[in-house]
Amino acid sequence: MAINVAVIGLGKMGLSHLAIVNALEDFKVTAICDSAALVGQVIEKYGHMRYVAKYDDVLALPDLHAIIIATPTTAHAPMVRQALDRGLHVFCEKPLTLTASESEALAELAASKGLIAQVGYHNRFIGTFNEVKRLIEQGALGRVTHVQAEAYGPVVLKPSKPTWRGKAGQGGGCLYDYAAHPLNLVNWYFGQPESCTGALLKSGFSAEVDDEVYATLSFAGGVTAQLSVNWSDASVRKMTTRISIWGEGGKIFADRQEVQVFLTGNAPIPEGYGEGWTVRYITELTPPVSFYLRGEEYSAQLESFGRAIRGIEARAGNDFASAAETDATIEMIRAVALGERFTGAVMAQPRRSAGMLGRLLGR
Helix, strand or coil: CCEEEEEECCCHHHHHHHHHHHHCCCEEEEEEECCCHHHHHHHHHHHCCCECCCHHHHHCCCCCCEEEECCCHHHHHHHHHHHHHCCCEEEECCCCCCCHHHHHHHHHHHHHCCCCEEECCHHHHCHHHHHHHHHHHCCCCCCEEEEEEEEECECCCCCCCCCHHHCCCCCCCHHHHHHHHHHHHHHHHHCCCCEEEEEEEECCCCCCCCCEEEEEEECHHHCEEEEEEECECCCCCCCEEEEEEEECCEEEEECCCEEEEEECCCCCCCCCCCCEEEEEEHHHHCCCCCCCCCCHHHHHHHHHHHHHHHCCCCCCCCEHHHHHHHHHHHHHHHHHHCCCCCCCCCCCCCCCCHHHHHHHCCC
8 A cells, every 4th residue: 555645844845755656556646735835736637646735634643654845944843743743754854953962852752653754855865975884884995084974055145135045043054954964964974973073154145154164073093174155156056065084004085976085095995996096976886766856866856755664774864863863963063153052952942833834835
């Protein structure tokens, strides 16, 4: 039987997830929900999907199995908790919440109920970044010494009236919305950082939030990392994420297109590689997906969500617990940049009442 799923929030990411999940055999779209009635009604009419205006009414639908949440970040925590309390599997856009402690609590709640809970960190499903993970685990670099994590994009190139992404306290800004992606990859490779020894949040065009993020992080085993992220970079056509890793056995450079590996022979050399340079391309590292939109990774993460619900996979690779690590890393960087003392505890964020959720739909 198909997994009955509802999609909450019909902005850019919500529409993307809706198109994909509607094409996957594992799922049946039971309902769509957004505060913009016009958007919902148009999709209902031409897409033949049921539009439900209120989130609570979606949760009350019979035989609903899972929910995809693609709303502004401030709405994530209460909406996710409500869905988990109803016994629903949850796929939520990133970042999971605005505080690591809240994300950890939601991860624990999902685990206690045996529910699949996944966050939209799609880079973990890109073949090149997966290959980096495999090479590190096989010890191809030996002892890793340093990492550089970068992301650049032309998101904010002039002063303008901000959406929620450009407003303080709503999960907007380069750190929460952009830097989360390369940080999540570094967390995936090396865990949560032990400290942040320096950080800068710089604003250029944005009035309330940061447009550039720079930080130095330290991880277990002597690994250091430099973060460089700028969403006001007109030199790139679209978001570009890069990871460079140095170790005693060589160097790995990866972006969405290719993995460049230089090995010295001072560490075990994996099959298919040799001393010196080896280049592997995304086309040979990407498993096929059943439906393509924007990139294989977007379909792959939802296919993984479905397989995990069905018990074919043990759990989703980008689960709530791993997302909480990224939320904690974000908090650490923000605290250091603002000259605050980071204790690992939650930093105060504006709370939204349940009654405001309707106005927050439509990521």
